Amino acid sequence: MVRHRVIALSGGVGGAKLAWGLTRVLTPDDLLIVANTGDDFEHLGLHISPDIDTLIYTLSGLADLARGWGRDNETWNFMSAMGGLGGETWFQLGDRDLAMHIERTRRLRSGEALSQVTIDLASRVGVRHRILPMCDEPVRTMLETDVGLLAFQDYFVRQQCRPSVQHIEYRGAESAYANKLHEALADPALLAVVLCPSNPFLSIGPILALPAVRRALVACVAPVIAISPIVAGKAIKGPTAQIMRTLGHSATALGVAELYADFLDGFVVDEEDASEATTIQERLQLPCRVADTIMVTPEHKMALADAALRFGRELSALTSTSL
Amino acid sequence: MVRHRVIALSGGVGGAKLAWGLTRVLTPDDLLIVANTGDDFEHLGLHISPDIDTLIYTLSGLADLARGWGRDNETWNFMSAMGGLGGETWFQLGDRDLAMHIERTRRLRSGEALSQVTIDLASRVGVRHRILPMCDEPVRTMLETDVGLLAFQDYFVRQQCRPSVQHIEYRGAESAYANKLHEALADPALLAVVLCPSNPFLSIGPILALPAVRRALVACVAPVIAISPIVAGKAIKGPTAQIMRTLGHSATALGVAELYADFLDGFVVDEEDASEATTIQERLQLPCRVADTIMVTPEHKMALADAALRFGRELSALTSTSL
Numbered sequence: 001m002v003r004h005r006v007i008a009l010s011g012g013v014g015g016a017k018l019a020w021g022l023t024r025v026l027t028p029d030d031l032l033i034v035a036n037t038g039d040d041f042e043h044l045g046l047h048i049s050p051d052i053d054t055l056i057y058t059l060s061g062l063a064d065l066a067r068g069w070g071r072d073n074e075t076w077n078f079m080s081a082m083g084g085l086g087g088e089t090w091f092q093l094g095d096r097d098l099a100m101h102i103e104r105t106r107r108l109r110s111g112e113a114l115s116q117v118t119i120d121l122a123s124r125v126g127v128r129h130r131i132l133p134m135c136d137e138p139v140r141t142m143l144e145t146d147v148g149l150l151a152f153q154d155y156f157v158r159q160q161c162r163p164s165v166q167h168i169e170y171r172g173a174e175s176a177y178a179n180k181l182h183e184a185l186a187d188p189a190l191l192a193v194v195l196c197p198s199n200p201f202l203s204i205g206p207i208l209a210l211p212a213v214r215r216a217l218v219a220c221v222a223p224v225i226a227i228s229p230i231v232a233g234k235a236i237k238g239p240t241a242q243i244m245r246t247l248g249h250s251a252t253a254l255g256v257a258e259l260y261a262d263f264l265d266g267f268v269v270d271e272e273d274a275s276e277a278t279t280i281q282e283r284l285q286l287p288c289r290v291a292d293t294i295m296v297t298p299e300h301k302m303a304l305a306d307a308a309l310r311f312g313r314e315l316s317a318l319t320s321t322s323l
Numbered sequence: 324m325v326r327h328r329v330i331a332l333s334g335g336v337g338g339a340k341l342a343w344g345l346t347r348v349l350t351p352d353d354l355l356i357v358a359n360t361g362d363d364f365e366h367l368g369l370h371i372s373p374d375i376d377t378l379i380y381t382l383s384g385l386a387d388l389a390r391g392w393g394r395d396n397e398t399w400n401f402m403s404a405m406g407g408l409g410g411e412t413w414f415q416l417g418d419r420d421l422a423m424h425i426e427r428t429r430r431l432r433s434g435e436a437l438s439q440v441t442i443d444l445a446s447r448v449g450v451r452h453r454i455l456p457m458c459d460e461p462v463r464t465m466l467e468t469d470v471g472l473l474a475f476q477d478y479f480v481r482q483q484c485r486p487s488v489q490h491i492e493y494r495g496a497e498s499a500y501a502n503k504l505h506e507a508l509a510d511p512a513l514l515a516v517v518l519c520p521s522n523p524f525l526s527i528g529p530i531l532a533l534p535a536v537r538r539a540l541v542a543c544v545a546p547v548i549a550i551s552p553i554v555a556g557k558a559i560k561g562p563t564a565q566i567m568r569t570l571g572h573s574a575t576a577l578g579v580a581e582l583y584a585d586f587l588d589g590f591v592v593d594e595e596d597a598s599e600a601t602t603i604q605e606r607l608q609l610p611c612r613v614a615d616t617i618m619v620t621p622e623h624k625m626a627l628a629d630a631a632l633r634f635g636r637e638l639s640a641l642t643s644t645s646l
Contacts, residue, residue, distance in 0.1 A: 045425065045429045071404075077398050077400075077418040078425075081418070082422040096400045096403070098418075099402075103409075106368045121408055124407060
């Protein structure tokens, strides 16, 4: 097994942006990107892994950056024909994107592990860095809402995050094996763990719900750094702020830091939240950094990746000194 | 159950042309089109029914008549992406066509019968006439060839009919139930059974391999009429002539008539084979008609359908007189 020096935990779009930045400043040997699979679901008989695909498309340069999901240069003739046949069309599947779902499903059914299929499909489209599904077993994010228990995509896509979330369950997480992630987290050669600016409940939450992973993060010798997905009380994208509030948390950078307090060594907040950084440092005794976290350009993504890694190095030096 | 007055047995392209002609001269109540499913196969995890689809696309006007298979206005972005992922691309699946396979597969997996799924999907795209799969159970045409045992699509598409066929097996036919086809064939209200000009071994053969069907054809009171798929010793399309020869039959209209001799009441040969019609009548004591069987235009298709039905009426009148 290759020993990675940096491990990044990522969800979809926002996380993938930073993951892309990390791939620009770290070699394939040095970086392991762990993908949330709590959003995975079976649809039209196909195994769909939205976050893995967003990572693959983003890292390979195939992503449609304007739309924010799926492949660029995409066509929708399958979907249109599906509508004509009376099939389900609430989850948009592009013609090119469909190849990923069909080939993945075929290989999973033939007995291959999701992690192996992911490595192969990613490398086919030119991804050189390693994307590791958080586990090979199915974990399903289920949401108890004011309109009943909803599977993730039902809530997220079909109902467009309108229902109020009261409780979240990561079904299957308790018994999932987490691949070799917990071992990688225990590697003494590890320099840093980076939690990408993804939704703490819907994207990072399922990864942390794997018992071996959370334990390994708490025990991790390398600094664990998170980038706040909340900027000035709002999420860049998606329902993060809304969910944090209805689940009884403060929809602020501080609220996010509190969720990770048991294992976090450093926290990066946006420039807009510079004053909050001081509050977080004081309240949680947690070192903070201020950076431009709204990754619009490739330069932003690389700069944030670089800032997170520099922060990690500083935290390590601090620890060494204090030893 | 609706009692149909004409039953047509059909394979893919050639059969579908005549089936289309029949739908122009018969109401949906009067016509039952039985589709070969011996070519069906599982590919990329999808249940593909090539002959059913050719019938659905042909009857709905969605077929690509120039290409001879699949949908018109088709795109191939799925296939192209599949190639990029290292997936199998030997069986071409268009983006629009894929909706049919995915939706059919989903519904079959949910426990629906192929016949029900076929009715629904066909009606969704505007087919008003009934297309009945020969049976709901899987029957698989397997070919023993000089390069070993091949599944139908492996022989037909991947190896482009190059291997020499030594024996054909219709796996599963012995125990398949034939839906209500044998009952429909026993209906005293039936006016005619038409075997479309399809490959006798690869398209009509699987239907006849259902024991109840062949028995019902032998016992059928209504005249059973076949249109020769062989014209002047050649097939319009596909490997019919070649297969007939390697299986020890004459690759002629006579050779086809001999295969159906135990149940056939009338045989239609092409104008090019007018002299052969006389031979067939004499040798097999089988009434023959000469017609233009090469269906290039819509008018040709309707004219051949009309000729077959007129032939049937004449044969019925003959039988009534001789009684």
